[in-house]
Amino acid sequence: MGRTAVAFCPGHISGWFKRADPKNGVKGSVGGGIVVNKGVTSEVRESDAMSVQALKKEADGSISSLFSGSPPIEYAFEKLGILAEVITTTRLPAGSGFGLSAASLLSSLSAANSLFDLGLDNAGIAKIAHESEIKFNSGLGDVAALTGGGYICRQKPGIMGDIIRNYDMNDSISVISFGPLPTESILGNPKAMEKISSAFREVCPKTPAEFFEISREFAENSGLISERIRSVLLKCDQNNIPASMTMLGEGVFAYGKNAERILAGFGEVYNLNMSKYGFETRRND
């Protein structure tokens, strides 16, 4: 069996976003989100063929297969001229607004950097990951968000854009997901993106409460809230629990110690905390 390397990248829940104006040349988005402590662990193994296997860790600790093949990762590895067997593992549901496309890219590239001694730094890895996300419409701002931790406000697009990071989101974040909302299906829908742009406000939160207020106002104006999301949001409102829709996934994220109990009435709840750190470049240590 060939040599292997392993790396982790946190997830990222977007609360609000807007695609950046391509006129300024830098592709991506502006908006706000939370870097969360659960994400993707990637194992990269030397191989004479490229392959990607995505696995999910279930609540009982068992491992199930999510899917095989990941165009964004395969593209990034091809750009680097490397072949490898990549195995990603996550506790979180794919395609559900946790930024797992970005997290799987960053963790697998970080592990590859170590395994093949590529000499890339954080910015070098983020650049390739961001380029892959944009090419496959699998995300716009998650890579930039995951270059650090906290709850954030991205004021300029791209991985070198201005990002305000706050770190006082100390209570738990509970999330329920009713199923995937393939990011590309929204980003590739001009009408949906027009409504999303009109819902966007150029404001940045100073507190966790403000973060959820901005997120919720955006979600309400985005046209994306489904009936199932609406029923969860109403229950959270009745219990004074800050909550909004996970962007882009058919789910709800809610804040504070009482949130888990309220969300549990609707299905499986993922318990998360804000992560103080983003992805870490594994060097050839």
Ligand SMILES: Nc1ncnc2c1ncn2[C@@H]1O[C@H](COP(=O)(O)OP(=O)(O)O)[C@@H](O)[C@H]1O
């Ligand atoms: N855990 C994962 N492992 C490997 N590739 C992934 C993973 N999650 C997402 N991807 C890749 O990113 C693409 C888009 O995923 P997306 O719907 O954006 O998920 P998310 O909303 O969690 O970012 C997927 O089709 C897949 O190619």
Ligand SMILES: CC(C)(COP(=O)(O)O)[C@@H](O)C(=O)O
């Ligand atoms: C919201 C989204 C465009 C997609 O996020 P996800 O579905 O989690 O990949 C994100 O990349 C952002 O720019 O904020």
